Amino acid sequence: MKPGEHPLTHSIDMNTPSVARMYDWLLGGVDNYATDRDACALLLEIAPSTQLLARNNRAFLQRVVRHLVKDFGITQFLDHGSGLPTQDNVHQIAQRLKPESKVVYVDTDPIVLAQGRTLLQENEKTLVLHEDMRETEKIHEATKGFLDWKKPIAALFVSVLHCLPDADDDKDPAAVIEAVASRLVPGSCMVICQLVSDDPAVRHDVTRLMDESTRGNWGRVRSGDEVRAYFDGLTITEDGLGDVIDWRPDTPPPPPGRRATDWVEWGGVATL
Numbered sequence: 001m002k003p004g005e006h007p008l009t010h011s012i013d014m015n016t017p018s019v020a021r022m023y024d025w026l027l028g029g030v031d032n033y034a035t036d037r038d039a040c041a042l043l044l045e046i047a048p049s050t051q052l053l054a055r056n057n058r059a060f061l062q063r064v065v066r067h068l069v070k071d072f073g074i075t076q077f078l079d080h081g082s083g084l085p086t087q088d089n090v091h092q093i094a095q096r097l098k099p100e101s102k103v104v105y106v107d108t109d110p111i112v113l114a115q116g117r118t119l120l121q122e123n124e125k126t127l128v129l130h131e132d133m134r135e136t137e138k139i140h141e142a143t144k145g146f147l148d149w150k151k152p153i154a155a156l157f158v159s160v161l162h163c164l165p166d167a168d169d170d171k172d173p174a175a176v177i178e179a180v181a182s183r184l185v186p187g188s189c190m191v192i193c194q195l196v197s198d199d200p201a202v203r204h205d206v207t208r209l210m211d212e213s214t215r216g217n218w219g220r221v222r223s224g225d226e227v228r229a230y231f232d233g234l235t236i237t238e239d240g241l242g243d244v245i246d247w248r249p250d251t252p253p254p255p256p257g258r259r260a261t262d263w264v265e266w267g268g269v270a271t272l
């Protein structure tokens with residue numbers, strides 16, 4: 001059995017909201033259930049600008065992949081917490097610019113695995129792994145024959161670290177980032193962003209809601225300083241860190257009414 005070909009080991013739980021399906025609904029997708037939509041309704045009561053935030057985040061992901069190929073010469077991607085396939089996924093953007101680009105999608109959600117395989121059936125340059133992103137050694141082993149780890153790779157952690165709780169061991173978000181970065185060669189990139197709010201009440205209320213809704217499949221909404229610390233030891237690009245909506249925008253930065261106000265996806269890009 002080749003890497004990524006193990007059968008669906010977890011069945012889809014239609015009664016517990018999943019982050020992947022909630023995000024799909026926020027983006028206007030149809031791969032979600034009533035339980036996901038109900039959880040989104042509660043979330044929107046606490047943070048009404050969340051749909052805008054999700055769309056802005058997805059636009060950042062698409063923009064950053066384009067720039068990684070064009071400006072940083074990246075043709076290998078390791079996408080942690082890739083989410084459900086939607087329009088213009090990482091491999092489609094990268095392969096449009098450089099057809100030889102290879103992409104590994106890693107996600108724990110069984111529906112992502114099922115949908116991803118369907119979409120990618122005929123794409124030999126793309127691999128979908130049903131794996132916890134904290135299992136960095138397993139992911140490294142599983143991708144050794146597919147990615148060339150002696151050449152630059154972009155490791156993406158886009159809108160996923162808030163799904164990881166703090167831990168005192170190698171499963172802590174900072175430790176996961178360090179473990180992945182330590183395996184990358186010079187010329188590689190790390191893209192890191194997660195949900196951040198300056199408002200302690202939003203941080204607390206959303207964290208509690210999401211933790212309860214997903215039955216513990218959630219981490220924490222953090223502060224900008226906490227996310228900045230994830231970049232320790234890495235070289236942040238000249239773009240700096242901040243609301244990802246401001247990272248190399250294609251058009252002039254949106255006015256206040258087009259920005260999420262309750263919380264933001266905060267982070268940026270670093271090189272090795």
Ligand SMILES: C[S@@+](CC[C@H](N)C(=O)[O-])C[C@H]1O[C@@H](n2cnc3c(N)ncnc32)[C@H](O)[C@@H]1O
Pocket residue numbers: 019020023057058061080081082083084106107108109112131132133134157158159160163164
């Ligand atoms: C908000 S979505 C982000 C999707 C995509 N990265 C984007 O920015 O458009 C978060 C994804 O992370 C996945 N996820 C959460 N915890 C994970 C873990 N420990 N390992 C792998 N994937 C995880 C969820 O299933 C979900 O698909």
